[in-house]
Amino acid sequence: xxxxxxxQDIHLTLGGGPLLDxxxxxxxxxxxxxxxxxxxxxxxxxxxxxxxxLQPQExxxxxxxxxxxxxxxQEPDFGAAVSTLAYVxxxxxxxxxxxxxxxxxxxxxxxxxxxxxxxSGGEARRAALARTLAPAPDLLLLDEPTNHLDLPAIEWLEAxxxxxxxxxxxxxxxxxLLERVGREVVWLDRGRTQxxxxxxxxxxxxxxQILAEEETTQHKLAxxxxxxxxxxxxxxxxxxxxxxRRVSELAALREAKRTFVRAQGNVRLEASESGGSGKLVAVxxxxxxxxxxxxIVRDFSARIIRGDRVGIVGANGAGKTTLLSLLTGTxxxxxxxxxxxxxxxxxSLDQTRASLDPDRTLADTLTGGGGDQVSVRxxxxxxxxxxxxxxxxxxxxxxxxxxxSGGERGRLMLAVALxxxxxxxxLDEPTNDLDLETLDLLQEMLGEYQGTVLLVSHDRDFLDRxxxxxxxxxxxxxxVEYAGGYSDMLVQxxxxxxxAAKTSRTRAALPQTTSAAAKPVARKLSFKDQHALKxxxxxxxxxxxxMEKHHAVLADAGLFARDPKRFAAVSEALAGxxxxxxxxxxxxxxxxxxxxxxxxxxxx
Numbered sequence: 001x002x003x004x005x006x007x008q009d010i011h012l013t014l015g016g017g018p019l020l021d022x023x024x025x026x027x028x029x030x031x032x033x034x035x036x037x038x039x040x041x042x043x044x045x046x047x048x049x050x051x052x053x054l055q056p057q058e059x060x061x062x063x064x065x066x067x068x069x070x071x072x073x074q075e076p077d078f079g080a081a082v083s084t085l086a087y088v089x090x091x092x093x094x095x096x097x098x099x100x101x102x103x104x105x106x107x108x109x110x111x112x113x114x115x116x117x118x119x120s121g122g123e124a125r126r127a128a129l130a131r132t133l134a135p136a137p138d139l140l141l142l143d144e145p146t147n148h149l150d151l152p153a154i155e156w157l158e159a160x161x162x163x164x165x166x167x168x169x170x171x172x173x174x175x176x177l178l179e180r181v182g183r184e185v186v187w188l189d190r191g192r193t194q195x196x197x198x199x200x201x202x203x204x205x206x207x208x209q210i211l212a213e214e215e216t217t218q219h220k221l222a223x224x225x226x227x228x229x230x231x232x233x234x235x236x237x238x239x240x241x242x243x244x245r246r247v248s249e250l251a252a253l254r255e256a257k258r259t260f261v262r263a264q265g266n267v268r269l270e271a272s273e274s275g276g277s278g279k280l281v282a283v284x285x286x287x288x289x290x291x292x293x294x295x296i297v298r299d300f301s302a303r304i305i306r307g308d309r310v311g312i313v314g315a316n317g318a319g320k321t322t323l324l325s326l327l328t329g330t331x332x333x334x335x336x337x338x339x340x341x342x343x344x345x346x347x348s349l350d351q352t353r354a355s356l357d358p359d360r361t362l363a364d365t366l367t368g369g370g371g372d373q374v375s376v377r378x379x380x381x382x383x384x385x386x387x388x389x390x391x392x393x394x395x396x397x398x399x400x401x402x403x404x405s406g407g408e409r410g411r412l413m414l415a416v417a418l419x420x421x422x423x424x425x426x427l428d429e430p431t432n433d434l435d436l437e438t439l440d441l442l443q444e445m446l447g448e449y450q451g452t453v454l455l456v457s458h459d460r461d462f463l464d465r466x467x468x469x470x471x472x473x474x475x476x477x478x479x480v481e482y483a484g485g486y487s488d489m490l491v492q493x494x495x496x497x498x499x500a501a502k503t504s505r506t507r508a509a510l511p512q513t514t515s516a517a518a519k520p521v522a523r524k525l526s527f528k529d530q531h532a533l534k535x536x537x538x539x540x541x542x543x544x545x546x547m548e549k550h551h552a553v554l555a556d557a558g559l560f561a562r563d564p565k566r567f568a569a570v571s572e573a574l575a576g577x578x579x580x581x582x583x584x585x586x587x588x589x590x591x592x593x594x595x596x597x598x599x600x601x602x603x604x
Contacts, residue, residue: 003028004067004139004167005050010059012045019045020056021191027139031167034182034200039407039435041188043171044074047141050169068093070137074144074406076128078116084127085112091131104130108153121148122316129157139167146174147432150316151458173436175200175461204436205579212571220564278342279306281424281452282327287336288477289322296322298477299336306341306423309446309453311463313486314473320456321428323471323479327454328426347422349413349430356409356416358402362392365401366415376419390415406433414442423451431459460486491593529591536588543581550574 007025011018019042027033027050037043048054049061051071063069070091081087088101105112108126119127125148132140140161146154154177161168161181169186172178178200185196185203196206282304289297296319304310304327312320325331328348329340356365363383366374373380384394390411404412410433417425425446431439443465446453457463463470464485471481472489482489553559553570 002064003062004064005069006060006062007046007050007056008060008062010046010049010056010061012042012049012054012056014045018191020049023059023188023191023193024195025050025169025186025193027167027169029138029167030165032181032183033169034178034185034203035169035171035188036178036185036200036203036436037188038437039411039433040405042191043188044143046188046193047071047143047169047171048073051141067139068135068137069139069141070132070135071141072128072132072143072145074147076124076131078124078127081116083112084110084114084116084119084123084130087116087127088112088131088134092135096135100136101130101134104134107156120316122150122153125149126153133160133164136164137166139169140164141169143171144173144433145170146172146177146458148316149458150318151313151460152315154458154460173431173434173439174459175436175439176459205575205582208578209575212575216568216571219567223564278344280304280339281306281308281341281344282329283337283339284327285337285339287326287333287338289319289326289331289333290477295477297326297333297479300479301336302327302471302481304452304454306452307450308469309467310455310481311467311470311485312454312456312472313458313463313470313489314479318473318475319477320473324426324428324454324456328424344424345422346424346426347417347420348426349417349428356401356412358400360401361398362387362401362404362412363397365412366419374419386415386419407435407438410434411438418445425449425451425453427453428456429458430455431457431462464488487593529594532587533591533595536584536591540581540584540588543577543584547574547577547581550577 003026005025005027007023010020010023010025012020023042023046025033025035025046035043035047045054048071049056051069052061052063053071078087079090081090084105085101088105089098092098092101102112105127108130110123110126110130114123114127116124116127125145129145132142145157149157154174158177158180161170168181170178170182182200184198185200185206187194187196187203187207194210196203198206280303282302284300284302287297287300288295300323312323314320322331326333326338328346329338332338360369363372366383366386372383374383374386375381376386384397387394387397392408392411401409401412410430414430430442434442439459439462443462446466453466455463455467464487467485469481469483470486470489471479472493474480482492484492550570550573554567554574559567559570
């Protein structure tokens with residue numbers, strides 16, 4: 001059966017360099033593809049070609065006749081629509097059910113009467129989702145569908161996509177969504193695509209193995225060129241035909257080495273830390289804050305200790321940013337008291353990037369307009385070198401901030417924030433527009449940061465990896481702190497509360513999704529599970545030690561030249577241990593959560 005959509009050998013050059021260089025994408029009925037790649041790799045461009053909004057310079061595009069394709073862009077265009085309902089209905093075909101438009105809008109917390117010009121970012125995204133899903137298309141092309149959505153809407157979308165029979169191509173930085181919705185992964189890297197016929201959970205190990213194999217191939221190519229050049233100097237004989245062939249082969253090897261494009265490097269994230277703060281960072285006692293008749297925070301108390309990493313979660317409009325402002329002393333409560341600790345040096349990253357002046361250049365933003373030096377961790381660095389740490393090219397130094405992409409603005413915000421000395425980091429939706437690799441490095445940086453972190457995020461995986469406690473909205477201005485990350489919070493709340501508090505308008509509209517916490521609880525761990533829970537930490541530690549030894553061996557720059565077989569064997573062993581460690585960590589986490597769930601249920 002032919003695919004619904006097939007892009008073959010797609011080429012497109014933008015800005016002087018090839019963006020797509022032979023990319024492929026084939027989607028059949030019921031396929032669930034995750035399209036992943038670094039910021040700027042061309043994912044959105046490839047999706048626009050699939051949606052027939054952009055034409056490639058070379059390549060073949062096949063769309064099966066009669067196939068209904070719907071595309072969700074990152075920035076929806078409402079045109080002349082006078083209401084959200086009119087906007088959604090404009091996307092329906094003659095045979096589509098108009099009642100589905102109304103039902104989807106209500107499910108997403110909209111009435112249909114809202115004027116597009118007055119929508120918030122989250123409301124605009126919900127309306128765009130309703131328009132995309134309303135025709136029940138054969139093929140969905142979704143570009144960052146969770147941007148600006150709160151947790152209830154993300155989990156609703158996750159359940160809705162799982163229930164559809166449509167083919168799907170999904171671009172997202174939300175790992176949890178990719179893992180739960182996708183069945184295969186298409187990796188777009190350096191203009192080309194590679195496909196893995198497994199879910200996203202296996203992607204990073206697969207990608208790292210491919211990159212390691214590339215490096216090995218380049219080592220071999222370099223050694224082969226050295227041998228051939230040695231022959232050119234000392235081994236030429238009178239057998240002219242063979243000599244001509246080898247000279248031609250050497251030229252081909254040199255061309256292969258010259259044209260090889262290495263994978264894009266990673267952002268270097270290091271926070272400039274100041275001296276330690278006092279042990280108590282912030283203490284809230286009976287804090288209440290209202291706007292008019294609406295109570296945003298009601299009788300809230302909490303103690304934040306130096307080194308804590310506190311996540312704040314809730315629906316859009318629940319008051320996450322208000323609570324964050326109260327805890328940092330930038331907003332005064334109506335009643336109650338906020339006590340801030342001593343020697344606090346705070347650095348903030350806001351979700352709107354409002355502190356970035358769109359008319360300033362990238363270099364001026366980093367230096368403050370004062371010359372070409374940036375002060376980083378007490379040392380002066382040239383702005384071009386610091387820019388490179390965040391994957392900016394030297395020629396972008398004079399680029400206006402207003403023309404940067406969302407991902408580039410996100411990296412610029414990180415560059416500005418991390419250069420400032422701090423012992424309290426306040427992050428409001430820091431994951432917006434960041435690619436998966438940069439998110440990994442941000443998580444690692446926060447893990448090593450010696451100060452305190454206050455974090456607002458809708459990224460469930462990011463919260464689970466970073467925070468030590470979670471403050472969640474329970475509705476009606478009530479906020480409760482739970483130990484652990486987002487998943488830990490779900491386990492502790494059980495069925496007593498929805499996944500995140502909803503505003504009064506969305507509470508009745510959004511359907512509830514079933515979380516892991518709602519499943520029947522086992523009465524006791526099996527003997528096998530108990531043994532695994534006890535033995536896995538030692539196994540993980542042993543794997544860590546083995547991997548450190550492998551890394552030490554591979555750090556020898558001359559190993560490949562001396563002993564290529566050992567280099568390959570150690571590389572293979574390292575990849576195997578990394579996969580085993582990931583599996584062991586996932587199994588331990590699963591068992592630990594199950595143990596806590598059982599013990600929690602036994603205490604009631």
